[in-house]
Amino acid sequence: MTGALLTLVPASFGGAIEFIFEPQSSSVTGGNKVGGLDQVVELTLNQLELTLLALTVSMLVALPLGLYLGHRGTGELLAVGLGNAGRAIPELGLIAFMAAAIGVGWRNIVIALAVLGIPPILTNAFVGIRQVDRAPVDAARGMGMSELAILLRVELPLAIPTVMAGIRGATIAIVATATIAPLAGVLTLGDFIINRNVYGPDGLLAGAILVALLALVLEFSLAGLQRALTSKGLKVSAA
């Protein structure tokens, strides 16, 4: 952790780009090559898979609960309080705690990451549904729609922007924290950062670039998905 290697060989963006495409020889692995496109693709897919798994678990837990509480209009303390408390969880502490208390491996890290994703999804699902104008809900009830149909076909479409904002927030938190998953035995792009003595300063910088790109690609994809899911009527009224 002294960074002696890093002060001797300064990292450069050119070197990092080279590291991403061409395997480099490492001073630590005894001549074995590290980096290169094959390893980059493998670690990217790992990080993506880990993120999507954890996000799925968070959504399965938080979406039904948040939508239900929002529809009933109860449990504000739970839904909003948990969202606020969730922000105070130190990411590194959570991963370290899971690894030390329960053990390393895919299952445990998915659970740890899902814990980070639940609060923003829960809060936004609750708030999104609560903010829906009561007039269309009353109209739907007057038309004889069931409570479930009201929730899914009236309230949810109107709440999509807020609900999706929660999912996007959760995704950013999860993909960012998946970077430190190598501490708990799951190799992601963060391996280039955490095991920097193996990959060298160019690998470290390459890891940072790749993690940043992955997060931005996920964010833009979800923003696109949100636009596709938002009903045309809402877009007209917003414009």
Add this chain to the structure above:
Amino acid sequence: MNAFAAALAPPLAAVGEVGEGFFKERSSDTLPCQAREGHLFCFDWAKENIGSFGTPTLQHLEIVAISVAAGFATAFALALFAHRRHWLQPPLLAATGVLYTVPSIAFFFLLLPITGLGRDSVIIALSAYTLQIIYRNTLAGLANVPDSVRDAARGMGLTERQILWRVELPLATPEIVAGLRIATVSTVAIATLAVLASGGGLGVKFYTGGNLTFLTSIVIAGAIAILMALAFDVVLLGIQRLLTPWRRAAAG
């Protein structure tokens, strides 16, 4: 994998005089608490080593305070500048959004060729992370001031500058502080990652020398981080109350 057990094993094995079966007969109960796997909390260790958390806690406090102050100054200035220039608002929101999306840990090392490893990079990355929420809340707070209030102020002969500082900003204070609170609490949590960029802070009590530390240390450092976030939150809420005395009058 307990880092302490791993660290203790070689020196113990190197002592040649211990009798045959020494290691087998010793049940894990007689080992010092910190050498046992998965033991949640060692009070003896905690009592002896609590002092070693002081410096990391102060470092953490310093990182958070500087980052949030720098982020707030920047975001607040951007919001004031964009307040009456509506065309500036979407591009600034997008730019701060990109900074928010880039994971802090990646941001630390993207700065590597420029500011190198250490606290400077950490503080720049963390303050960039706070920009969006503070910028967005400040603008929203200013935009939510009713036009009738603005018209009344104008009718009383206040200049645009006076309207901003003496009417709009005070009324927007609750939303501005709400953004500041979210930014501060998140920053306390994320600043634990500073250890990966050799930036110090409470993270060193989670992870040192390339290994996770053992559970007691993780639990104590985690508790300090959460309490610190809570303390910042309460202090900021108190400041908001002091700045908006009319809200208490209206509520009471």
